[in-house]
Amino acid sequence: MTASLRCSGISKSLGGRPVLDNLSLSVNAGEVVSLLGASGSGKTTLLRVISGLTDPDQGQITLDGRTVWSPNAAVPSERRGIGMVFQDYALWPHMSVEKNLGFGLESQRLSQRDVAERLNHALEVTRLAAYRGRYPVELSGGQQQRVAIARCLAARPALMLFDEPLSNLDAALREDMRVEMMDLVRSEGITVVYVTHDQAEAMAVSDRIAVMRAGVIAQFDTPQAIYEKPANAFVAGFIGGFSLVRGTVHQGMFKLADVETEPLQATGARPGVGDLVIRPEDARPATSHPATRLQGTVVSQAFQGRCWRLVIELGKQRVRLDWPDAVPTGTTLGFSIPADRCVILTE
Structure with missing residues (x-):
């Protein structure tokens, strides 16, 4: 199942400094949207707010019309049906690939058959079946990245969040992994919000891009429209x-x-x-x-x-x-x- 996302009037301050300023964002079901901006633009804070790792000061967040955060109610992060792939992969070093994938399923009260089916599917589509018994230290950077993605897929999220997932890889591997990763999430039909500071990466992976500056969205459009018709001098100077x-x-x-x-x-x-x-x-x-x-x-x-x-x-x-x-x-x-x-x- 895949879900639409709506963020309305989101504001957040950290240490007395506004990080998100009355920001609104809509992502359609099955769409890949990138949050593109320099350090300090608010993109990672917005990702954490969507995931439930950080509460905003005001606004509303809905997934498929279901409110997951408002000033009067907040759905815990683990119950939002959201998967997240971090920059550092966040794998358990003492667990095998299979155990890393299965760890998050234990709390879902699934039958052993369902757990096995999910693990096998996630390992197959990420081409990790032959590595299920290995530990993270025995894997390359690209393989560890695939484990992090497979772990999310096994949980069957309605929405996947990527926080600069390729920044730890070298240039050649980064491009290969980018193609491989986006082919995978598109074939699974998953809604994606993807954080990056790399303009070329955002152009390559996105259906639409939200260019962020100082906690607001300077322009939200398709990669081609942003490239051909930047909304203002900031967007033009930042893109391309x-x-x-x-x-x-x-x-x-x-x-x-x-x-x-x-x-x-x-x-x-x-x-x-x-x-x-x-x-x-x-x-x-x-x-x-x-x-x-x-x-x-x-x-x-x-x-x-x-x-x-x-x-x-x-x-x-x-x-x-x-x-x-x-x-x-x-x-x-x-x-x-x-x-x-x-x-x-x-x-």
Whole structure:
């Protein structure tokens, strides 16, 4: 069984400092939603509030319409039907894989047959059947991660919470485990809330992403919508390595601050002070789009495999561009941005 999640007006302060500020979040049944933000944005606190490990100061939390927390009632964590995978896996070192999986089932008053069926299924789908008698110290990091996931699956949760589950793995294993893990939870149809500070990871695993900042959600949308149409300068600066160029919009034209250059066409942008969002991959030769042409000085370059990543100085501002060829430092380079890729965020 899978469940929808609703968090309404959640606030939480720690040590007198607001960590969550009247935050609301809705997750559909079977959906994978990531909470993405820097350290201190409130994402892990929200996860702990949902799980029941921490009580909020105010608000309401429901699972499939059943209230699990409100100012007048609180369902204990162990009775919410929620599974949680921690950053450090939280495995019992003195127990075998099978014992780790079965430990949480003992309190559910299941028959031995039901326990065996759940354990066998969880071990099979996580490809751990051959390791059921081993201890955590005898497993690799990726295998320990699968044990933590299998333990949750064995409990048949309606909702699974992941708290930066891949951060302890090396880069190559992290990507493999990410694909493997999400294939698994999607095949089981489980609702997932996934905490990460890694933008690429959030983009890869999510149906929708909640970008968090200082205890509030700055934008909640699909990965593509957030990438293509960031809601504000904070989201644009946090997602995808975009560059933000300061300037003003007046009469449909964008004029860069501190740069003597021709204004850019800014059709549809609101008048006022704002930022031009430049995605590195959108850079084109200057002649390709004359209406959105810019010129600056190359201050550094680095080979990226498929292209060269250039850092261009535009007056006092710098932008990152992906370019097909190396360009010597100190070169004046003209480039343009396709008009349909020009996003200008005005205040």
